[in-house]
Amino acid sequence: MPQHDLVVRSRRVLTAAGFEPREIGVTDGVIAAIEPLGSGLRGRDLRTLDDDETLIPGLVDTHVHVNEPGRTQWEGFASATRAAAAGGVTTIVDMPLNSIPPTVSVEALELKRRVAHDQVFVDVGFWGGAVPGNTGALRALHDAGVFGFKCFLLPSGVDEFPPLDADEMERDMAELAGFDALLIVHAEDARAIAAAPAADGDHYDRFLASRPRAAENIAIADVIERARRTGVRAHILHLSSSDALPSIARARRDGVRLTAETCPHYLTLVAEDIPNGATVFKCCPPIREAANREMLWRGLLDGTIDGVVSDHSPSTPEMKDLEHGDFSRAWGGVASLQLGLPLVWSEARRRGIPLEKVVEWMSARPASLAGLTRKGAIALGLDADLSVFAPDSTFVVDVGRLHHKNPLSPYDGRALSGVVRETFLRGVPVDFAEPRGRLLRRGAM
Numbered sequence: 001m002p003q004h005d006l007v008v009r010s011r012r013v014l015t016a017a018g019f020e021p022r023e024i025g026v027t028d029g030v031i032a033a034i035e036p037l038g039s040g041l042r043g044r045d046l047r048t049l050d051d052d053e054t055l056i057p058g059l060v061d062t063h064v065h066v067n068e069p070g071r072t073q074w075e076g077f078a079s080a081t082r083a084a085a086a087g088g089v090t091t092i093v094d095m096p097l098n099s100i101p102p103t104v105s106v107e108a109l110e111l112k113r114r115v116a117h118d119q120v121f122v123d124v125g126f127w128g129g130a131v132p133g134n135t136g137a138l139r140a141l142h143d144a145g146v147f148g149f150k151c152f153l154l155p156s157g158v159d160e161f162p163p164l165d166a167d168e169m170e171r172d173m174a175e176l177a178g179f180d181a182l183l184i185v186h187a188e189d190a191r192a193i194a195a196a197p198a199a200d201g202d203h204y205d206r207f208l209a210s211r212p213r214a215a216e217n218i219a220i221a222d223v224i225e226r227a228r229r230t231g232v233r234a235h236i237l238h239l240s241s242s243d244a245l246p247s248i249a250r251a252r253r254d255g256v257r258l259t260a261e262t263c264p265h266y267l268t269l270v271a272e273d274i275p276n277g278a279t280v281f282k283c284c285p286p287i288r289e290a291a292n293r294e295m296l297w298r299g300l301l302d303g304t305i306d307g308v309v310s311d312h313s314p315s316t317p318e319m320k321d322l323e324h325g326d327f328s329r330a331w332g333g334v335a336s337l338q339l340g341l342p343l344v345w346s347e348a349r350r351r352g353i354p355l356e357k358v359v360e361w362m363s364a365r366p367a368s369l370a371g372l373t374r375k376g377a378i379a380l381g382l383d384a385d386l387s388v389f390a391p392d393s394t395f396v397v398d399v400g401r402l403h404h405k406n407p408l409s410p411y412d413g414r415a416l417s418g419v420v421r422e423t424f425l426r427g428v429p430v431d432f433a434e435p436r437g438r439l440l441r442r443g444a445m
Helices: 077-086 106-116 135-143 166-177 190-194 204-210 213-230 242-253 264-268 290-301 340-350 355-370
Strands: 003-015 018-027 030-036 042-048 054-057 059-064 089-094 123-126 149-152 182-186 233-236 258-262 386-396 415-425
Touching: 003 030, 003 355, 018 054, 018 355, 054 355, 059 077, 059 340, 059 355, 077 089, 077 415, 089 415, 106 123, 106 135, 135 149, 135 166, 149 166, 166 182, 166 213, 166 233, 182 213, 190 213, 213 233, 213 242, 213 258, 242 258, 242 290, 258 290, 258 355, 264 290, 264 340, 340 355, 340 386, 340 415
Parallel strands: 003 042, 003 054, 059 089, 089 123, 149 182, 182 233, 233 258
Antiparallel strands: 003 018, 018 030, 054 386, 386 415
16 A cells, blocks of 8 residues: 555545545645545554544635735735635635736736745635726736636726726627636626715715615626627626526526625625624625525525635725724725635534535635636545634634734624634645745646
């Protein structure tokens, strides 16, 4: 019997057949053996999990704003990837904003790669950006290895990443369809928001009214129709309006190549519980009412929503306007990269949803979206990206103990179920001291 670099034995290993007692052998960073528990696989490093622990694939988070270079005081590759590893996330895909410069050219992509090199604790891929005037740069970015392209349909919040109008988006869709690239869309309609009440002051209900569901619904309908015409693969980011679920489901039945994601904050928080002035809860689109949250859970369960990713969008405390609590001035973004798994699992178990479903939404589905064929499952030949997760253990979130750069989170003080006890990247434990992550390129997995 060959000797592996690592053997993990557990009564509960998440395989294609569900949780089963298994031994996992890892050689050269790859899962080389999956055998029944008791088979006696040999390894230089042998780990036997406790009875309360499960072995699950590392999570894949395809919606992370690292913000480096340019806004590293908000976050950075070292802090973001430490937070990811602490939360059982072994692969992230970085958004093209809010770095300076944004990732809208090959030169900007290469700069970001140089900055990230040697400081990532998990594997990192990159999205490109689609902005006015860079249609001609999209193919070169695609060839350089970005996983797809992000656009906004309203101002993004940073001047260097302007939005596309609907016709510009369709032109870019037609371009991307020519080489089967993916367009991921922040779908809120600028005109609907301009017509909505202003979000001045510290009242959350005023902020919520300023980003109505109609803004999402209109923009998503536009994405659907233009994706239908061009044949492009399109993806709806951070869905918060449950009203759009029937349109998404109908478009997919019609053959439109459409996927959608939602985020932990839309599945775990509700507008009715957000205090006035609590700007740590501000994000765009906003956290909506409890009834809306229930419909998002239904959309996940029936497959209309494909997966769950963080939309980790951190900032400095000053940018959250904590002193005044003015929602119109505060930066819109929730920091949750380290907490996604226990957040979603805590809510799911209350609803009787099994852990394997949560892992599918947070690992296999995002990996599939990005084409990360070596990630997202415990299976022969895949990267040995693993997480030791104790689903029945509990903890209380202490924002000061998170690895995120800035101690801001709407979950501070929240009791959660599920503790990540150890994370392995290609079979090597993440020690939070030596960065061993790799920079990923589309098609080179």
